Each structure stands twice: as structure tokens, then as C-alpha cells.
Amino acid sequence: MSLHHIFQEDAYGDQPVAENFWHRSFSKQALGEPLCDEQSCEVAVVGGGYTGLSAALKLAQQGVDVAVLDAQHIGWGASGRNGGFCCLGGTIADDADLIDRYGEADARRYFYAERAAIDLVAELLEQNSIDADVVSKGETVLAHKARRVDQLKDTAADVQKRYGISCTFHDKDELAELGMMASGLSSGLTIPIGFALHPYKYARGLAETVKAQGGRFYEQTSVLGITPAADGQYVLKARTGQLRAQKVLLATNGYSSENMPEWMAGKYLPVQSNILMSRVLSDEELKRQGWFSNQMAYDTRTLLHYFRLLPDNRMLFGMRGSVSATPHARKRMRTATRRDLERMFPEWVNVETPDFWSGLACLTHKLVPFAGAVPDTQGLYAAFGYHGNGIAMATYAGQLVAAEMLGAATKMPYPSFMKQAPIEFPFRTMRRHLLALSYTWFELKDRLL
Ligand SMILES: Cc1cc2nc3c(=O)[nH]c(=O)nc-3n(C[C@H](O)[C@H](O)[C@H](O)COP(=O)(O)OP(=O)(O)OC[C@H]3O[C@@H](n4cnc5c(N)ncnc54)[C@H](O)[C@@H]3O)c2cc1C
Incomplete structure (x- = not known):
């Protein structure tokens, strides 16, 4: 067997x-x-x-x-x-597609389920006194190009339609004030649902x-x-x-x-996702890059980058990719992840990233x-x-x-x-x-x- x-x-x-x-x-x-x-x-x-x-x-x-x-x-x-992003999701079909395929009532049931799922995790943590280093008020989506702003608008419209909740737009200056400065970002959108935890x-x-x-x-x-x-x-x-x-x-x-x-x-x-983790960053290093928020964030790419600063100031930087799981493929993926981290956070080119790991998520x-x-x-x-x-x-x-x-x-x-x-x-x-x-x-x- x-x-x-x-x-x-x-x-x-x-x-x-x-x-x-x-x-x-x-x-x-x-x-x-x-x-x-x-x-x-x-x-x-x-x-x-x-x-x-x-x-x-x-x-x-x-x-x-x-x-x-x-x-x-x-x-x-x-x-x-x-x-550790505890957020809306579970499907990558868009809302209109779900409504089209399964009807308004069933799609709506799913939208409620997505939200109820986050509440369930919060309840389980609280009821069972699980200390999982919770941070972040909702999630922030960052437009990796000026023309992806429309994508943010669509997301905000979907959240409003689903839950009657307003998201907050941020221009570049506001992102800087919030401590979310990375190269190439033009604007962002905070969806006030979800939180981050130690998985x-x-x-x-x-x-x-x-x-x-x-x-x-x-x-x-x-x-x-x-x-x-x-x-x-x-x-x-x-x-x-x-x-x-x-x-x-x-x-x-x-x-x-x-x-x-x-x-x-x-x-x-199964699809591979990969995470690179920096050493603890000093306050000076965080300030220099302009990223000092604990907000969980990701960009508007289809093969998105997801990143967040842990409570102890390590930076977690993740991305999907690679259909091969050999040691050689992993080495290449580590190099690619490091390259993208340096592109987005150029002030950290000399910061060590001692931890890199991969795992399998799953599509249907x-x-x-x-x-x-x-x-x-x-x-x-x-x-x-x-x-x-x-x-x-x-x-x-x-x-x-x-x-x-x-x-x-x-x-x-x-x-x-x-x-x-x-x-x-x-x-x-x-x-x-x-x-x-x-x-x-x-x-x-x-x-x-
Ligand atoms: C790198 C990475 C980053 C991710 N980031 C996020 C994120 O930020 N937010 C988010 O919501 N989701 C994220 N995900 C997805 C999320 O982690 C998974 O959807 C979730 O953990 C799935 O949980 P599970 O219990 O179904 O499966 P798993 O946690 O994968 O557990 C499956 C278990 O089954 C066991 N198993 C398999 N076959 C057998 C067998 N024959 N006999 C006995 N045991 C067996 C395995 O050993 C494994 O422990 C990420 C996934 C990866 C890989």
C-alpha cells in the first residue's frame, strides 16, 4: 500500500x-x-x-x-x-460568477458564510483562551500599478453590496502616514473585516x-x-x-x-505557496522603508504577494508559484521570493531572511x-x-x-x-x-x- x-x-x-x-x-x-x-x-x-x-x-x-x-x-x-491572514475568501470565483452559477440566494449564503467563518475563528480563540498573537484591523489591498485602482473600486463595491460595509480608500500620502510604503504602490483599500494570527x-x-x-x-x-x-x-x-x-x-x-x-x-x-521571513527589523530600518504597520496586506497581482509585519517586527513576505517541489525548484522559488521582496522593499536589500518554507493549498x-x-x-x-x-x-x-x-x-x-x-x-x-x-x-x- x-x-x-x-x-x-x-x-x-x-x-x-x-x-x-x-x-x-x-x-x-x-x-x-x-x-x-x-x-x-x-x-x-x-x-x-x-x-x-x-x-x-x-x-x-x-x-x-x-x-x-x-x-x-x-x-x-x-x-x-x-x-496568518484570517480574512474573507475560500473561493476565487468572483461574486457575479457565483450568482450566475448558483443563483442569488445560494451565493448570498456563501457571502454570509465567509463572514461568519471569521467570526467563528474569533470566537474559538476567545472561548478557548487561545493566545495566537492577533494583530491587524481588517486587510489592506494595495494597487501595484496606478491602473489597478479600478480593481480596488470593484472590491469596495462588492463588499458594500455583500455586507453593507464601507471600505476605506488610501492615496499614496495616506499610505505613508499609515506606515505602508512599498515601491510601486499607488493606492490602497482597507476592508474592515478580519485579522492576522500566528497560524x-x-x-x-x-x-x-x-x-x-x-x-x-x-x-x-x-x-x-x-x-x-x-x-x-x-x-x-x-x-x-x-x-x-x-x-x-x-x-x-x-x-x-x-x-x-x-x-x-x-x-x-494542490498549489504551492511560499513564505520568506526576515530577521527582526529595527525601528530605524522600518522607518527608513516607511513600513511600520502591523496591518495584513497584499497587492492586486493575480499571483499576489502577501505581507505583514509580525508583532516582534519580523517581515513575512509570501507568494504563490512553482509547480515543482524538488529541492532545486525550492531554491529557485526562494531566490524569486527574495527578488520580489527587495523590489517592493528596496531599503531592506541588506536585511537577512533566514526562514523560507513552502506548503500546499488546494483548488477545486x-x-x-x-x-x-x-x-x-x-x-x-x-x-x-x-x-x-x-x-x-x-x-x-x-x-x-x-x-x-x-x-x-x-x-x-x-x-x-x-x-x-x-x-x-x-x-x-x-x-x-x-x-x-x-x-x-x-x-x-x-x-x-
Ligand atoms: C504557504 C501558505 C500560506 C497560506 N496563507 C494563508 C493565509 O494567510 N490565510 C488563509 O486563510 N489561508 C492561507 N493558506 C491556506 C490555509 O493554510 C489552508 O487552506 C488551511 O490550512 C487548510 O487546512 P486543512 O486542515 O484543510 O489542511 P492542512 O492544514 O493542509 O492539513 C492536512 C493534513 O492532512 C494530513 N494528511 C494528509 N494525508 C494524510 C493521510 N493519508 N493520513 C494521515 N494524515 C494525512 C497532512 O499531514 C496534513 O497535516 C496558506 C497556505 C499555504 C501553504
Whole structure:
């Protein structure tokens, strides 16, 4: 038994995450032993990121005997590597497209869900006393070219239409006053929704809460197969043991496999995102560049740069790209990320950036997340596909799917399209390589338009 991944095996090992600042800056103490012998539980959750943890929390709170299994450790995947932007998102389809495809009512349900997802994270942090270094009042989008101002206007109009909330425009002088000066920026827009956090502290905080509610963890346990047994239960097989469960949730997102189970094949597309982190910057260095705000920000590129100053004055700078996960490709990506950081923040050309890491987010063909039952099965569920914006949406999807598993009515906005099983990508065996073509087009568009 082996897992069939669509990226090179290196992406699923420890190299891309070896310099992860988040892991280094917080306890990685084991939360559970590897699975051994024969065990059983009511619900098995495969994947210990936000999706799995938030589902496990809701289930454990209802007295369900739940076990979370992770191939590595809790928060090892994207949930322990991301930029910490807890903001609107989860889809990359635009509002008009969602309305067109799914109708006004269902699209509107999704817009409410995006907002409710952020509130849910805030509630979980507060209710469970999780200290995750929260900063930033909303998010700021920065026009990387004067002619991208129209994009800011469209975003402001969408937010107004969705929630009746006004965004704030900033001209160049105002950006300077706010401490958000970077090369090439012409103006900005603050959307007053969302906040930034330490992603791994959040994941660990959720896990500790699950444990306190009676949930179990099996770490260093790669689930290699899920088979239905004659008694209607599922048997999850790992190298060192097996777990019987009445219900199973697949919460593997960008780290999913084509054959675990076969149903996943072709339905998800992992995309790499990469983060470079500077050393602590001095007040003088911040002033010289004119960037001293803790506001989370990103630019108007399609292959956008996202960046924010941490509470201790390290600069986090991230960007998507590269369809290859070899050590050589990672080295090239590190160079490209450093080059773009220097272009945007020229006063920091001599500042060291000791930490660089990559991880896998996940797309679906229809560009919307899935959270629901796997068709034609009894008791098998999945949630994935947050399009690089999963802090809020993965947390939310986990709770939606947990409510489904409990058969409980939920007041949480739950658009019906999120329950529709994703369709396969065309040319599914080629999908990672085809992504390279999209990247080339996006780069060209960002440069020319
Ligand atoms: C570099 C980067 C930056 C990002 N920045 C942001 C951001 O700023 N804001 C935002 O909202 N989102 C961001 N995202 C996306 C966000 O991190 C993800 O959408 C979210 O963490 C997904 O959570 P998850 O629990 O579904 O998956 P993950 O956290 O990826 O967890 C999946 C887990 O499944 C486990 N697994 C896989 N297969 C098996 C198996 N067979 N057996 C056992 N375990 C298995 C893996 O080990 C992994 O731990 C970013 C992603 C990356 C990679």
C-alpha cells in the first residue's frame, strides 16, 4: 500500500518545512502516539489541520468519541505554515460568477458564510483562551500599478453590496502616514473585516481544546487505505495498526492522495505557496522603508504577494508559484521570493531572511470549497478546497461537516453548492503541469495590465 501523490514526494516530507518560523517559535510537543494494534472510535478524522481539528472539536463537544490521525504531526500541513491572514475568501470565483452559477440566494449564503467563518475563528480563540498573537484591523489591498485602482473600486463595491460595509480608500500620502510604503504602490483599500494570527498557535490551541474535550490524536500515522467492513464500519489502515470507525472525515486538503480513497482522484489540485521571513527589523530600518504597520496586506497581482509585519517586527513576505517541489525548484522559488521582496522593499536589500518554507493549498475545478458527504457512501465525509484562504473557511467547513455527521440542524449559513461533490479536473493526470500554463499567463497579465 502506498499513497499516490500528484506533486513530487519531496512536498510531503520535512524539507519544505524545515525552516518554518511558526513551528520553530512554538511547542511541537507530541499530542498523540502513532496508531498501534487495533483501535476503534465513533468518528475518525484524517488530517490534523484546521478542517480536521474544528470538526473534531464540535464532535467531541457533543460527546462523540473522535480520533484525529495525521501522517506527521498536528498542524504540520498548511495550517502550521500559512501567512496568518484570517480574512474573507475560500473561493476565487468572483461574486457575479457565483450568482450566475448558483443563483442569488445560494451565493448570498456563501457571502454570509465567509463572514461568519471569521467570526467563528474569533470566537474559538476567545472561548478557548487561545493566545495566537492577533494583530491587524481588517486587510489592506494595495494597487501595484496606478491602473489597478479600478480593481480596488470593484472590491469596495462588492463588499458594500455583500455586507453593507464601507471600505476605506488610501492615496499614496495616506499610505505613508499609515506606515505602508512599498515601491510601486499607488493606492490602497482597507476592508474592515478580519485579522492576522500566528497560524500554528491557533492550530495547537484548537488541538489542546479537542484533547480537553476527550478527543484522541494519532500522530506519525499515515492512513494508507479506508475500507468498508461487513458491519457497516470503516477500517482505516496504517503501517503500525488499524482503526475501526463508524464515520470518517477526509480533511487532507492540499496533502490529499489520488488513492486515499479512490474517490478523491482528480477532484483537488494542490498549489504551492511560499513564505520568506526576515530577521527582526529595527525601528530605524522600518522607518527608513516607511513600513511600520502591523496591518495584513497584499497587492492586486493575480499571483499576489502577501505581507505583514509580525508583532516582534519580523517581515513575512509570501507568494504563490512553482509547480515543482524538488529541492532545486525550492531554491529557485526562494531566490524569486527574495527578488520580489527587495523590489517592493528596496531599503531592506541588506536585511537577512533566514526562514523560507513552502506548503500546499488546494483548488477545486469549480473554484468553490466542498464540505459534505461523499456521494454513494454511508458515513464517509470530506471537506477541502479553500483556494489558499482556509484559516477561516477550513475552520468553518470543519464545523459544517461535523454538524452533518451529527445529523444536527445548523444555523450556520451553508450554501448548497458546498455540498455538491467536486467534479474531476479535465486531463486529471496532467493537472499540476497545466497549472504552469496558468502561472505563465498570470505573470504576463500582472506585468502588462
Ligand atoms: C504557504 C501558505 C500560506 C497560506 N496563507 C494563508 C493565509 O494567510 N490565510 C488563509 O486563510 N489561508 C492561507 N493558506 C491556506 C490555509 O493554510 C489552508 O487552506 C488551511 O490550512 C487548510 O487546512 P486543512 O486542515 O484543510 O489542511 P492542512 O492544514 O493542509 O492539513 C492536512 C493534513 O492532512 C494530513 N494528511 C494528509 N494525508 C494524510 C493521510 N493519508 N493520513 C494521515 N494524515 C494525512 C497532512 O499531514 C496534513 O497535516 C496558506 C497556505 C499555504 C501553504
